Amino acid sequence: MAAVPAAALRAQPAPPPATSPAPAPVRVTLQTALGPIVIEVDRARAPVTSANFLRYVDQKRLDGASFYRAAASPGSTEYGLVQFGLNPLPQRLLPPIAHEPTTRTGLTHLSGTISLARGAPGTGQGDFFIVVGDMPSLDADPKAAGDNQGYAAFGRVVEGMDVVRAVLAAPISPTLGSGSFRGQMLAAPVRITSARRVP
Numbered sequence: 001m002a003a004v005p006a007a008a009l010r011a012q013p014a015p016p017p018a019t020s021p022a023p024a025p026v027r028v029t030l031q032t033a034l035g036p037i038v039i040e041v042d043r044a045r046a047p048v049t050s051a052n053f054l055r056y057v058d059q060k061r062l063d064g065a066s067f068y069r070a071a072a073s074p075g076s077t078e079y080g081l082v083q084f085g086l087n088p089l090p091q092r093l094l095p096p097i098a099h100e101p102t103t104r105t106g107l108t109h110l111s112g113t114i115s116l117a118r119g120a121p122g123t124g125q126g127d128f129f130i131v132v133g134d135m136p137s138l139d140a141d142p143k144a145a146g147d148n149q150g151y152a153a154f155g156r157v158v159e160g161m162d163v164v165r166a167v168l169a170a171p172i173s174p175t176l177g178s179g180s181f182r183g184q185m186l187a188a189p190v191r192i193t194s195a196r197r198v199p
Contacts, residue, residue: 023047027158027198028057030084032067033191034167037130037160038198039114045105046154049116049124052097053154056126057195061092066189067167069129069181077169078133083117084192085127093125100152101140107153109138112161115151130157130164 022044030037043050056062065086072080086092099121102108109115111133118124129151131138140150157164167190176185 025155026050026054028054029194029196029198030062030160030192031194031196032163032167033193035160035163037163038158039155040158041155042105042107045107046100046152048098048100049152049154052094052116052124053114053128054197055094056086057197060195061086061094061126062192062195065089065092065192065195067192068186068189069177069184070168070170070172070186071184072168073133077165080133080168081129081131081135082164082167083127083129084190085117086125087127096123096125098122099124099149100154101149102151102153103140103142105153109135109151109153110156112157112164113153114155114157115153118151121147121149124152132161132164132168 024043026041026043028039028041030039041050041053062085065084067082067084068087069083070080071083099118107113109131111131114128114130115138116124117127117129138151141148167186170190171187172183173185173187174183176187177183
């Protein structure tokens, strides 16, 4: 058998490094008392926050949870946010996750974006919000005051924004909530009957 000359071996280009394909988006349907909301989860750009949300879905921890907060611009159902999750169900919470700012993911809080609610960075668990109207003020901004880390966007609503707007327009309790949440808590929370991946 003839040997391959050493010079020929040196002339061969090195094979490209093996790369894993980016994970495909996953869709999740929230079945609510007002109708379904379908969310597309961006696992490629927000892997940490997406995995957290999908754990709550796959373990059925969001079944029986509710939309409990609607923070609308006065007189508008086209600008604000609605929040859902395990606020009244602490026994279902999983441990907090590392904060994944928009400066890292490249996502931004455009209308329909879903994001992880939090206190200080790294405290987000099982409460989430959806924005109605573009809200870039919720993105991380290194030039801003405060912790300036923004909120961890990880997907968007692809069907059911009419349901989100209906939640935003629902009656507010004059007495529920404390601090900045006073005047933003729904008088009758909107129940989530199930949260499941779309096959």
